[in-house]
Amino acid sequence: MGATGAVGREIIEVLHDRNFPMESLRLFASERSAGKTIETPSGAITIENADSADYSELDIAFFAISGGWSKANAKKATDAGCYVVDNSSAFRYDDEVPLVVPEINTDAIGDSKLIANPNCTTAIAAIPLYNLHREYGLKKVIISTYQATSGAGAAGMSELTEETMNYLDGKEVKNKVFAHPIAFNTIPHIDSFQDNDYTREEMKVVWETRKIFSEPDMAISCTCVRIPTMRVHGESIVIETEKAISPEDAKKLLGETEGIDLKDDIENNVYPMPLTATKKYDVEVGRIRQNLVFGDHGLEFFVCGDQILKGAALNAVQIAEKL
Template identity: 85%
Template sequence: MTYKVGIMGATGAVGREIIEVLNDRNFPVEKLRLFASVRSAGKVMETPFGEITIENADEADYSEMDIAFFAISGGWSKENAEKATSAGCYVIDNSSAFRYDDKVPLVVPEINADAIGDSKLIANPNCTTAIAAIPLYELHKAYGVKKVLISTYQATSGAGAAGMSELTEETRNYLEGKEVGNKVFAYPIAFNAIPHIDSFQENDYTREEMKVVWETRKIFSEPEMPISCTCVRIPTMRVHAESIVIETEKPVNPDDAKKLLSSVEGVELKEDIANNVYPMPITATKKYDVEVGRIRQNLVFGDHGLEFFVCGDQILKGAALNAVQIAEKL
């Protein structure tokens, strides 16, 4: 079976990556159509599927598509998702618009593909959540997770192509002795770390931090799981790194955890500290699997605690790859 596929937001970082992933994974595309804003409509884009003329996303006829990947803003998704699903088109939405809607499945295919059911609308999780989810879920199944503490080190790609461009441009300005500015981020990102991603909430956490809490609970079907997160933007290009501490119901041995994670789909174990092998953004860039390493007994929770480090490509498993994996389950 082949599918007529549309990508809404095809000119953005995630939209472009979806095109590449569809080709790389040999997704059965009968016809690929690309959509973006009226400013981009009429332009021609080179793709692995040939040259394709970009169309106006606001004028899309969803009856002519089987699957639509939404890689635009949440507001746009809310306005257009029902148009697509009522026309019989599946929508895989990369925004936060529907993630917290109880009627819409939030899916990491390695964990809860069965949640899709007969829904025509499927939400793709936040990048930070998706990268941590697979190793965390496997440990939860094996040992029972009581508490989760996460600190993130997030790449500029999380703010889209504009974020990556700002890092490049302002790093160059810094090295050339020019004034360093900021438009995308709250402060200059070059040679800096900013503990502020998305808006601050009433509980003094940022929305990005609360996304990890809300979404992990929903994906795991664990609505009361205690999770706390601090999210920090750092001057890297496209891989998010996360330090994760868990307290477990059952005793957990680091060697057993390493053996468990070494055989998990979507995880690459990078665990050889004698030879300085561990997860890093530079090695996880453009990689489908999430790197996991630095697995050790946590000093606070003892034999009921584990600490580990993960790195995952924010644009791939954190967005485009997960979306295509969802489409593969339809």
């Protein structure tokens, strides 16, 4: 559902790439797109109208339209016996709905027919953080993000491209998708502001990490910043741990963690970057060092993850694989 959007299109690719055992793949989108035929790695498929889907014919539905649409349609699907993997934030904070990063908490699925996919920024940080938490106990987590324009969908990337061309041509730079021009700029504002003056994007990281880790009181904060990149969110992360931690041990642990590509060879200028993490399933982790503020109970590192993949499409397909 939402097969023509940035995440929908990526789900189609990932299903094919990972050889997901499909009897048939059906694509749904808004009425506007219904009837059009699109080429996919699984063959040419005609888009159907998502509003009139008969869920009794479907085993698993990926929802990637909008929160409102998910809210209006999820029950219809699950009542018909169809699993729903929802990419929106509609159900993420619902105690009845599991919020799942497959490397971490598949157990949480239980017999729920509806499973929520976390926010991209959460999913990318969760992989390294969870393993550090299990071994060393996280006391404090402080995150600052470097988020790509595709976090706002395909329109975000187009806006960056267009604005950049206009800027370089000396023409006026107009914005529509973002609150301000993003070309050669940074915007410390993603999603709406909350009562505590954090943005919703920042609070998503807080709420979702606590839920996925089953640590409702975890001390965690986040500043989310949009920067002029196309794909891949970067995150600068500082942690304080219960047990003493050394960068060497952390590198060993994270290097052996499923879903992580350790990129930590500073002598050869190897560290996580959008350039290398783009279209990669694994999250890149590097610049691992002993944090100067928390000393031998602190670690500082940088991660880069393709937020359309691990932050959305890949995580959704991984959930379906577990189902």
